[in-house]
Amino acid sequence: MIEYSIYVVDDEESVRDGISMVLGEDYRVETFPIAEAAIDAMSETTPDLILLDIGLPGMSGIDALREIKNSHPDMQIIIITAYEDIDTVIAAMKLGAYDYVVKPLYMRGLKVTIQNALETIKLRKEVQAIQEKYIEDNIPCFIRESKSIQSVMELIEMVAKSPDTPILITGETGTGKELIASAIHYRSPRFRGPLITVNCAAIPADLVESELFGYEKGAFTGAVESGKRGLIEEAEDGTLFLDEVGDLSTAAQAKLLRFLDEGQFYRVGGTKKLSVKTRVISATNRDLGTMVKKGRFRRDLFYRLAVVEVAIPSLNQRREDIVPLARHFLLEFKEKFGKKFSSISPEAEKALMQHDWIGNIRELRNVIERGVLTGSGRELTPGALGLVKSDTRETPRKKKEKAGYPPIPPGGVDLTSAMEEFEKFYMAEALKRAGGRETEAAKFLKMNYSTFRYRRRKLGIE
Ligand SMILES: Nc1ncnc2c1ncn2[C@@H]1O[C@H](COP(=O)(O)OP(=O)(O)OP(=O)(O)O)[C@@H](O)[C@H]1O
Numbered sequence: 001m002i003e004y005s006i007y008v009v010d011d012e013e014s015v016r017d018g019i020s021m022v023l024g025e026d027y028r029v030e031t032f033p034i035a036e037a038a039i040d041a042m043s044e045t046t047p048d049l050i051l052l053d054i055g056l057p058g059m060s061g062i063d064a065l066r067e068i069k070n071s072h073p074d075m076q077i078i079i080i081t082a083y084e085d086i087d088t089v090i091a092a093m094k095l096g097a098y099d100y101v102v103k104p105l106y107m108r109g110l111k112v113t114i115q116n117a118l119e120t121i122k123l124r125k126e127v128q129a130i131q132e133k134y135i136e137d138n139i140p141c142f143i144r145e146s147k148s149i150q151s152v153m154e155l156i157e158m159v160a161k162s163p164d165t166p167i168l169i170t171g172e173t174g175t176g177k178e179l180i181a182s183a184i185h186y187r188s189p190r191f192r193g194p195l196i197t198v199n200c201a202a203i204p205a206d207l208v209e210s211e212l213f214g215y216e217k218g219a220f221t222g223a224v225e226s227g228k229r230g231l232i233e234e235a236e237d238g239t240l241f242l243d244e245v246g247d248l249s250t251a252a253q254a255k256l257l258r259f260l261d262e263g264q265f266y267r268v269g270g271t272k273k274l275s276v277k278t279r280v281i282s283a284t285n286r287d288l289g290t291m292v293k294k295g296r297f298r299r300d301l302f303y304r305l306a307v308v309e310v311a312i313p314s315l316n317q318r319r320e321d322i323v324p325l326a327r328h329f330l331l332e333f334k335e336k337f338g339k340k341f342s343s344i345s346p347e348a349e350k351a352l353m354q355h356d357w358i359g360n361i362r363e364l365r366n367v368i369e370r371g372v373l374t375g376s377g378r379e380l381t382p383g384a385l386g387l388v389k390s391d392t393r394e395t396p397r398k399k400k401e402k403a404g405y406p407p408i409p410p411g412g413v414d415l416t417s418a419m420e421e422f423e424k425f426y427m428a429e430a431l432k433r434a435g436g437r438e439t440e441a442a443k444f445l446k447m448n449y450s451t452f453r454y455r456r457r458k459l460g461i462e
């Protein structure tokens with residue numbers, strides 16, 4: 001059985017003694033004559049429940065209630081009033097008191113009120129334990145050394161709690177946007193619901209609407225007989241994660257806006273309004289503000305999505321995270337590949353610190369993965385990281401800056417194939433940096449994913 005602890009704050013000794021006597025049998029009770037003393041004690045240990053008199057010498061019960069709720073929003077507080085002063089009771093309830101009791105106290109009634117409050121606490125604790133388990137099971141270890149990423153985490157812990165607030169996550173490619181989205185989902189009250197991820201860039205433009213909103217049978221040629229639920233419906237009572245939201249078509253943007261405004265939508269070809277409760281988290285590595293200015297993204301939708309914006313700093317902006325992340329990935333891949341690595345050499349750490357991480361954490365992860373896979377021994381060395389070699393990838397850029405392009409030969413130049421060469425070179429470089437992942441490679445080149453795939457096949461890039 002859990003032993004609950006209760007603080008009793010009342011200036012009348014007889015009340016304190018009376019309550020202690022009755023409750024002392026079942027609970028651990030501590031009494032305080034003034035609120036200041038109870039608040040002081042709370043800096044050491046916090047009780048499960050507080051019985052708080054309103055008419056106190058010194059700090060008033062209402063002020064104490066406000067202060068305690070500020071520092072401990074989840075604390076259950078039952079107020080004791082000398083007479084049923086409705087204004088005081090309303091003020092206390094508004095400040096988050098759980099319930100109130102009126103003097104003279106009837107101990108049996110008080111006991112029932114306390115049992116109810118403790119039951120609520122018990123349920124809440126159970127839910128918390130389950131939620132922690134969900135977080136542990138679903139979110140990989142999250143490295144947060146730098147101040148800047150710590151404040152990002154503080155922000156998401158706060159906003160996660162209001163399950164309807166739309167959140168826009170911005171940050172360069174590979175900074176952890178998807179990971180943050182799932183961290184928000186599993187910290188929200190709807191953590192048991194589904195987390196549905198939609199990669200808006202990977203769905204062909206003409207299918208986005210039917211994928212998101214679903215369709216009725218016969219809505220278009222190729223639609224399956226029975227119709228289909230959309231991803232928004234799948235996300236009911238959970239989270240809808242719209243990744244690469246900057247790639248949504250204008251038509252889909254308009255429909256999404258309507259859904260966000262009203263919580264309702266139609267399936268493609270449908271006539272029945274459907275309503276779904278889900279939180280929309282969106283993410284983009286594009287500058288949506290600029291897209292709005294250029295008329296490529298709806299301003300009203302932007303404001304709707306970005307009720308809260310979580311901006312993830314690039315890895316170059318939080319270099320304190322580089323080595324801790326590298327060590328974390330070293331452990332991950334050493335397990336995975338059954339290698340002996342236990343540390344990163346000081347020279348290799350230096351090389352990591354000096355590298356320009358344009359692919360952010362994903363690039364770092366790829367580098368460590370490759371190093372662990374191809375290297376040997378206990379210590380990861382600069383050679384295994386291959387960062388020295390990757391410096392050569394700067395050469396084309398440097399060459400371009402310094403020397404410019406070769407002059408046009410007398411016979412003229414085939415510009416189309418010259419451009420194709422250029423394109424091929426950058427696409428292959430981008431693929432290398434993205435560890436072969438096409439969506440990421442496309443992002444490095446600020447290209448649309450389907451265009452990237454199409455060009456890759458056309459140019460025959462391995
Ligand atoms: N703080 C962190 N601690 C540990 N691993 C992290 C952290 N942040 C990101 N990662 C890892 O880095 C990789 C890239 O993260 P993620 O896919 O979330 O980035 P992204 O911003 O969504 O990238 P993209 O814009 O390319 O879609 C993933 O393997 C993720 O688990």
Ligand SMILES: [Mg+2]
Binds near residue numbers: 177178243
């Ligand atoms: Mg992503």
